[in-house]
Structure formats: C-alpha cells, structure tokens
Amino acid sequence: MIRLEKRAAPSTKAAILSPLIAIALTVACGLLMIQAAGKSPGDAVDAYFLFPFNDLKAYFAAGEEARASLLYQPAEVVLKAIPLALIGVGLAVAFRAGIFNIGAAGQYILGAIFAGAVALYAPDTTPQIILLPACLIAGTLGGLLWALIPAFLRVRAGASEILTSLMLTYVAGYLLDWVVRGPWRDPLGFGFPQSREFPEATAMPLLLEGTRLHWGLFVMLAVVAAVWFAMARTITGFRVNITGLAPRAAHFAGFQQGRTIYVVFLLSGALAGLAGALETTAIIGQLQPEISAEYGFAAIIVAFLGRLHPVGVLLAALVLALTYIGGENAQITLGLPRNATLVFQGMLLLFLLACDAMIHYRLRWRTTARV
Amino acid sequence: MTSGNATPPRSVLFEARSIAKSFGDVHANRDISLDVAMGEKLALLGENGAGKSTFVKMIDGVLRPDRGEFLWRGKPVSISSPAVARQLGIGMVFQHFSTFEALTVGENLALALPKLSKRAIGKKAAELSDKYGLTLRLSRRVEALSAGEKQRVEIVRALIQTPKLLILDEPTSVLTPQEADRLFETLDALAADGMALIYISHRLPEIRQLCDRATILRQGAVVATCDPKTTPLSQIAEMMIGKTADPIRRTGSYVGAARLKVDNLSISVPEGTSLKKISFNARRGEILAIAGVAGEGQEALFSALSGEIPARRAKSITLSDKPIGAMGPTRRRRLGIAFAPEQRLGHAAVGDFPLSENLRITRHGLRGGETSLKARAAKIREAFDVRAGAGDPKAATLSGGNLQKFVMGREIDREPEVFVVAQPTWGVDAGAASFIRNELMRMTEKGAAVVVISQDLEEIFQIADRVAVLHRGELSETFAIDALTPERIGLLMSGSDIADLEMVDNTPEPRPQPKLVASNDAASVPPASASAVLSEPVRTVETETASAPPSTPAPPKPPPPQAPTRLSTRGTTSVQWTPPESFHPVRPEQ
C-alpha cells in the first residue's frame, strides 16, 4: 500500500514533473487500449502525435505549390489552442484564487450569443471596420455578465459556485438552442436550427493562406501575456495568489475575499465569452446549437495541466488541441471512434490529479513497522 | 500530600510513570508521574504549553508515549487506541466539542456506543439524568443547544459507557458560571459514587472549589502535587508559572500621549469569544500588555485592531485622535500602525511565498512600500538575524523562531507609531524570544506605542509597562506593572476578581495593601496615582527626536497612593463581585 506523508513545503519539482508523468501514463494506457482494440500502436502514435510534425517536415521539403495543404493540419492544432488557451488562462486565475468556476462552457455560449446579436442585428449603417471589434467586445461582455451570476450568489448568499456555475452552463445551452430555433432562426435556412450567416466583416482575417488560422491567435497571445503580467507583476495578481494560498493572510493583507471572487469570476467569464465570440465569428460564421462549448470543460484540464500558470496554459492548450486534431485524424486513418479523444482527456486529468498528490505529499510504501 | 482527613486508604486506580513524549525536538512531556484513586478528584494544572493536553491524549490512546508506562489497577497497560481506553474504563470529555452538530443528542450518544440499541441508550441516559441532573432531550439537534448543553452531551456520552476514570479537558472554558456550578455538582456526585476524575484547567478558583488534589505541570514535567483547598492560590500560581526571570527592564521610561485609543469596542464573532465594551489606550513610549489565557477574546481583539473585522463605530478605535474603526487593514497601515498576528504561517505569512512576497503582504498600498522588496527583505534578514536558506527562500522553509523574527522585522522595519502584536514569542526558542522582546522595547524608546497580546506572564513582566487582562471578552482596568505580581495577574487571568483574591488569599504579603493602581483612564485618576507620575516625562520625549534615545534618568518609583482605594473591575463597591447580565459569552439557555 502507498502511504501519503505530508511534506513540510510543497515541492516545486513535483509540480513540474506531475503533468509530464500524467501525459506519459495517459499515452501508455492509450496505446495499450489501442493494441487491445487490434490496431497498431505505432500507427496510433503517428496518427495522434506525429502527423502535424510530419506535415511540417514535408512542408519544408515540398515544392511551392504543394506547400499550402501541408500547413493545414499543423495550423488546425494552433487554431484549436486559441479558445482552449483563452478560457484556460482565465480559469487558471480563478483556480489560483481557490474559486471553482466550472461553468466556462456557459460563459462561452453567452459570449457567442452576444457576439451573434451584434453580428446579426447591428444596423446596416455600422461602419464595417468596427463590426468585428464590436462583436468581440459584446461577447466578452456576455461571458462576463453570465459569470457575474455565480459570483454574486457566492458573495451574497454563500451559494457554492461549483454548483451554480455548472447549472448555468445548461441554462446557457438551452438559451442558445432557443435563439437559433426560435427568434433568430434563419428564415431562409430550410428550417435548420441556425441563424443567418454573419456579415463578411465579422470574420477574423486569415493569417495563413490555405489554412483556417486567423488573427485571433494574436488576440489570444496578447491576452495570455497580459494575464501573465498581471499575475506576476501587479497587486491584483498578488491578491489572487494570496487568496488561494492563505485566505486568512489575504484578509490580513487587506484583501476582501468577496472582491477577489468578483475579479476572478469576471475575468474568467470575460475570457470564456471572448473565446465564444471568436469561435463563432471566425470559424462558424453563424449561430447554431452546437458551437463546441465543450471547450469550456476541456479548458479545465488545460488549466490544471498548465499548472495554473499562463505559459503552462499555453503549452497545455497545444497538448489538448493535439488530442482533438489527433483524434479526428485517427478517426480517419485508424477508424478509431471520436470518443477515444474524450477517453484520453479524461484519463489525462485523472492521472494528473492523482500525480498532483506528489506536490503536497511524499509517497511512501507502507511498512509494517508503524501503525 | 493528600488531604488530611481521616479517609480510608486510597485505592489507586490509574497511575502514570515517567511518561515522556516529544514531537521532533519539542519535548512536550519530559517526565510525568501521577496517580489517581477511586473517588478522587485530581486537578492537572499548568499554563498553556505545559504539556497537559499531550499527556491526556496519551491516556486516551490518541498518542503513544515515547517512554514510561501506564498502570491500571496496578497492572501495566498499553493504551494503543481510543477504543482500548474505552474498554479499560477511561472516559474523555474534550476541550473542543467533538459532537456532531447536525445529529440529534440521541444519535450523538449512539455513535459512541456501537453495541447498544436505541432504547437501551435512552434508558441509560434517563438514569444518568435522574441521578446526576444531566437532563438531555434526546430528540433535539445538537446545533440548537447552548454550550452548556453541548457539554452535557459530551459528558453523558462519556458516562454512558460507565467509565471508572473520567478525564475532563478544560470543561468550563465555554460555560457560564451557572453552568459551571451545575457541572461541579455533577462531578461531585460522580466522585461520591467512586469514579476517579482528572480535571484539567488553569482556573485556580474552580480547582479549589472542586478538587481534592492538584498535580502541577510546568514545561512538560511535574512540579508538585498539593492540596488545592489548603495551599494558597498565590503559591499554586507561582508553581505553575515558575519564578519569573529578572525583568530586562530598560532604564528609562518614555511614556507620552495616548496614540491608540479603544473606546467601548464591541465585536461579535461567529466563532470564538466576542468582545464586550472594551476600552483601553496605548501611549507613546510604552508597552501595554493585554494578558489572558487563550480563547478569552484575543482573536477578536486582534482582528478588530488590525481592521480584519471593522468596528461598527468608527470612533471606537482612534489612532492619534483619528477614527479608524471603520477602515480596513491597508488604510490603517497607511496611518502608521503595524500588526503581527499570532499564527505565523497562514495568517502573518504565506508558506508558499518567498520572503520578499511575504513582505508585500503588509507593504502593498503604502508609499514606496513595494519598491525593491528583495533588497528590503535581505536587509530585514540581516537586521533581525533571520537565519534561512540563501537568496529569497520560501517562508515555509524557515524555523518558527526565524520566521517570527522575520515577521517582527517586517513590521518594525517600517518604524510604525503603533505596533499591535499577538503572542510575539509563542513557540520560539529562548534566544529568539529575548531578541524579539528587546526589539519591542527598543521601539518604545523611539516613541512607538506597543500593544502586546500575550499569555506569557514571564514575557509580560519582562517588557510591559502596563497590563490589562482579557477574560471572557471583557477587559479589566489597566494596571501599572509595578503594582502587580505574577500571582495576581494569574488570578485575574483565571477569572477571579481582585475582590475574590483578597478574600481567599490570606497569606502575608511583604508590601503594604493595597498595591494595585488603576490607570485605565488617565483623566479620572487622581494626581497621586502612578499614571500621573508616569506622564511626567511626556514633554521630554516629544522634544526629542525619535532616532536618539533620550538619556533621561529613570522616573521615580510611583509612590503608593495616599488612601487605600478598593479596586474592583466594574466599579462596584461590594466585596463579592457578581457578573452583570451582559457578561456571559454564551447565550442564556432557553
């Protein structure tokens, strides 16, 4: 039996090692499963992890005209990482303060709805140039307002933010379902549950020809950098950190917990909303019932895997993005079902949480000497 | 030294021989031997940290002794778990309630008795209630009970297993005097039926009221065993505290105008003791000690002063005549007041933060407070002799004494005008303790007012100029230190009034009576009193610069007041002090 022994101080080494071990364990278990399913583990590694790099290698080897298509898959990985990192970095801040906003999916959906409202119903006279920024700002605001609800209920009533933010996610989902089937349904859409297509001007300009990668990447990078700066260099970052580590010391330092809860909820909600707005305007181009809101849950894995640190979140977002794209790729090349991706994501988080015990505890084999 | 009555020979039920227990390099119990006979009520006395709780946890099987043995009816026994203790016949009533709030009284009892049916439990509880007056309504939820009733649940839960030895750890700490009296009647009846009791407390009057014998612990060892009914309380108090070391008293006194004034401050806290109409003031150049045993309202007082719990009335706390009661900690710090709480990790400092970030905790929002934190931290480490790893180590890696020196240094380095510190030397080694005390005194030489909330009488006598005692959320008058002896403070801390003291303590005293001088409110004190004398050097100090300690000669010893003034904390003239209605910290029973 393994016994856990409390460490005097949390181990930084274990904190860095833990996600690496968790990834290794997930890959090992995944390959065992794939072998058990009668598929070649080597092909699976290729399909899941190496193909974007293979494509990149090929890109530099290929001639001018063949190049563009080879960039497509690597760009998809980066593209998926945009919403994951945006949401994940906000959640990382909330988790650091010890506040469990697990309703990012709902905030993402509200971001999409608000952005959609602007895109669909902005007066025709609106200058084209401000349409996209207006959409993004509206989306940010939407996520922020949705996050305000659990924050308010926690501060004023002491209601568990875990439960309220989660419940609101489902409310948001049905709200979206309603708008696209009801008031905002495209009258020319043959009855499909979807809105009109957004105006051309709301689409993010593309970054790379032949791919779907857009300028939202720089929005994401700017946000991550800003959050990193705020957490490392400003009093708000200090406030968030101390509140999570030692609430009593935070109070002694003069930081009221209620305000901290608002700050982190509004930030994480706003970023989730921004991600939702970006995803709908840049990728989907209209509102529909299914807008990849599961990013809101995957971003929780991103935040934990990234050690609640902005730079770590950026890397973790790429890892998670790889499981999505790799999953799609393996679906085609290996015939693995789409759900395999979720299995790997779930395993990754389970392993990671178990490995994180190393940070606060020393693992000892139980000896018979002591009771 | 047993009671002198012609009682039948003692039949010893339980004996401890040379018990020792260490945690790391802290020797909680060095060498404890005691015994208790059937029908005997033994008091286990000692200050906080004397090792009482560790010792009883070993009797209860929660901890295991490193050395020594326990004997039950003369035979050595190994108490390896609480279950073994129950089987032997040892019952335990914990200091902190270990009842389940959401469960009913009956359910709480049932949990301790896995083998009995509900009806049998009800029957037994009814028997106990008849016999000892421990009335309980089994269907009530514990959360709805008063503290006294919860205590009764604990006691019945222990008694229902028909123990032969019952251990009670500070059972009256949350009880009203009436509830405590009722408890004592029960305990007397139990002992009359042959049960042995070990009663842990530091409240001397109740020991005298209840117990036949008293074993006194100090620093993990037995100092003496005596009869509390005949031994003078002052002598017991001295045995508990030990001979106080010679004060490190400074040569001069620089007392000036009041800096921090607290006026009729009441704070109610959900957990712990609330404050009731507290008033005091701390003056330039003095150390004011707030004495009191743990849990008498110190936490609430510190939180109220630091701004963690703002006061309802802004004017109930004033700093240099500016009302600060409504402000939060940061705004108060800006006005030149500093705080150091009792709990080092998790309150004063964050273990996961490096020292420089820990500096930020009380520096942010201050003018220039956040510039070059690392250099500042290094400077503090040097000035306050903080020994720690190289660079900017995490606070959790520092030893208790070094972290405390850093926390003290962090505040003193700011040169605050007022410094409020709780238990400045709690659990630190002797070297660090004397270093910290010297630093506190040096602050006053520079004109600061220092408020020390402390349980450590030795410390108070070493450094304090004046003392007030906190008891059940109320603060006594402030006394000049020269007018007090350790025994007298000890008695005040244990809840006895000066009036009681003079009644019960007839031992001859070398000094003329009365010797206690009240100086709570400087304006109302007659000119002949000590504070008038102490206020003499005000002018000297205020013309001095803070940097150079003035070399004024020591002020003359305060002369004894002309007329014998009767002292009573509430200004009543009767000898027997009766608590006012609002006194009880616990809500009255319905």
Next chain:
Amino acid sequence: MEAFLIAVIVAATPFLFAATGELVAERSGVLNLGVEGMMLLGAVAAFATALTTGSSLMGIAAGAAAGMAGAFLFVIVALGFTANQAATGLALTIFGTGASGLIGKDFVGQALAPMPKFTVPEALADNAAARILLAHDGMVFGAVALVILVWAWLNFTRTGLRLRAVGDDHGSAQALGLGVLKVRSLAVLFGGACAGLGGAYLSLVYTPLWAEDMTAGRGWIALALVVFASWRPLRLFIGALIFAAFDQARNYRETLDIDIPSQFLSMAPYLATIIALVVISLASRRSDAPACLGRDFRPDR
C-alpha cells in the same frame, strides 16, 4: 393527460436512481460530479450485456457494476490521493462519456425488447390512478423501493448514522474512530452503482437502445436534484417528478396546451436548483447539507 403522467413517472425513474446514489455520497461528505459519466457507463454496459446474454437482469447487474467501476476511479483519485473532488468528478464524466462511446460503438442502432410491464389487475383497470401508478416495469418499483430503503437506512440504522456523522464532521468522526475514508469510499461506490442503474434504465427500458451520449445531461439533473431535495431522500420523489414533468412537458406541449418554448421547460430544473441552493445557503437554520461536503480529508496519522 394519462399518457403524460405515465411518461413522467417513467422519466423520473433514472433521476431517482442516480440522485439517490449521489445523495448517499454527498451525505458522507463527497461531491462527485461524475454522475453523468457513471450513468453512461452503466447504460452501455447494461445494454451490451442484455443484448448479448438476452437477460435484462444481467443487464441491470452489469449496469450497476459499470457505474461502480467508474466510482472506483473517483475513490482512488479523490479520496486516496486527496485530489480536488470537483475536478475529479469532471474528469470521470469526460472519461465515462468517451469510454461509453468506445464500448458502445458496435451496439448503435440495435434494439432490445422492452422490459415487461406490470399488468394492472382487472379489478383496478377502470381506475385511472391505478393505471398511472401501476402500469410500469419492475425497475420503476425498484427505484421507489430504493429511495425508501435509503431513507430508512440513513435515518434508522447504525451504519446510516455513521455515514451522516462522517459527512457532518470528519474531524470528530475520526476522533471517535468511525473510519472516515472507508465510509466515504463505500458511499461513493454505492453512488456509482445507483448511477449505473439509472443509466441501465435508460438503455434497457426508456429508449430501449444505445446511443452515444444518450443520458443527455440527466446526470447533471440528478446532481441538481440532490440539492433541490436539500439532501433528504423522500423529497427526491417530489423533485424527480417535477423535473421529469418539465422534461416530458416538451413532448406533450400540444396535448397540454403549453405555450412556453420547450427550451425554457428544459432549463427550469437547473434554475429551480439554483434558487433552492440560494435559499438553503441563506437560511439561518442549518439544513441537512452535509457540513463537510467536498472538503478534503486526510487523517493525521
């Protein structure tokens, strides 16, 4: 109207199973957000087993076992390694959703014969109430019995008392030697088995077929239901019927002449739960909310 009421009772059954299990886990102080995942595991295992063995009973047993297996992961990670319970529960849901899809991919599109329903005795056949209450399959009655048994067990037995004590104050429970981690582990495993039964009901009776993600958020509703019932088993009946009525009202909008968009009916359970949670949190008197819910516990030595 009669069809609607029968449908409500049927729809309430998976809620009852899953919520009862989660209620037991929460009363021991553990918040397991993995209900949805455990239900899906139960659903797919039950369907696969019933289809291959041809036995509904085997299917039900397999469903319970699969839910319990999912709960076992939670026990190891959240209780054994003291990981954050909310995160572990989410991981379990993600994992369970994926794994059930993997296991069930060959069963998509196949159908089972529905379980037999109780035939209402002829003497009562004219009575509408009897038809509504009695014309059901065995699992409906099983769910009702389960709730009542759990209620009686929690309130009238020694082990139920022990479980409530552990959820109320794990420090005191440890001091009395009640074995906090053991009690919690068993409670979570029981919760997993119940969630598995809820899933089994969906795939064996309710639809009866297997489809990816077929629980469609019912696990989350079950979780909400526990809060809505303020942790009291018998109140689960009321909550489950109300939530199921909202669920079924969508299908019977015309018959019932409801003018509200179906999405608002669907979100009503969640909103009701938020309101219930706020009311419970604001109440000055303590409710049956376990005081230690979601808090980490590691014994000193």
